[in-house]
Amino acid sequence: MSTHLILPGYQNSEAEHWQSYWERSDPARFRRVEQADWDKPQLPDWVATLDRAVADADAPVVLVAHSLGCITVAHWAATARPELAAKVLGALLVAPADIDTADVPELVNFRPVPLTALPFRATVVASDDDPWCTADRARAFAEAWGATFAAVGPGGHLNTASALGDWPQGRALLAELTA
Template identity: 50%
Template structure:
């Protein structure tokens, strides 16, 4: 993927050192899109930051998003204009059910999510026991976004608490996306 760059987009509160995104950054040299405020995510601020990072380098970017980062990718794609052409594709892991009352109250200003078809290939990955979103909700987002859907079974929020380590299964999904393979289960 040397002609490309891989950008990781953590969700609310960022991704700690043992999160698979942080491990991928260390192992593979991927670049985190650092947000100005991980505790109070403002959709407009986060979108502007992603736009700045995407435009800072002419190489196409693979977007690897977790949780709220998934909703960021969809919102950015709907509002990025020509910059969206720099996105090669997206791995969207554990999108939260932002329209659920308890989640919306924790993360105000993000509901409803953008639901337009993404202009690049994408895979939505979900767990069957994610406390922040049901798998059928993630599957519907995948359908709305024109993305493939992949279930990892019972893995919680697919984060550091899920005990995934380097999460080879997820990296294989990114590689399949890069090679043009579409995965669904």
């Protein structure tokens, strides 16, 4: 059985976010990676926290990231020790934030978004109307990362405001990734 590490983005995922639904549905399998500061994220800290979570996992890992969590995965993968990257079975990267163009001072230290291939399977999921990343830019991330691209139509930032609930479509994409 694999451990699914939940990687929220900037300011964490609220109780009505699909990541929180998944975590509540199976807390033994889905574990949130708790960052020290959700409101003033620091790239080195977020990457180190992810590194520790992967190292501490007692089973193979699936990364389930949203927004800035996706960018954290890309930064971590670019510098991860090979033995830790090998523990990752795959990554579901939902609504990656284009922090290269985001006008949010707290996110500048995550620039530039790494555009190197990930050393594990991945699926980038994007909506047609995400205010944080155009579908074309999300597709470019997928291509650079060597990931499959999944367009899910209109859905905003695929977050709490999108009212996805348990998000069955996302669960299907996760099942496909880990099959």
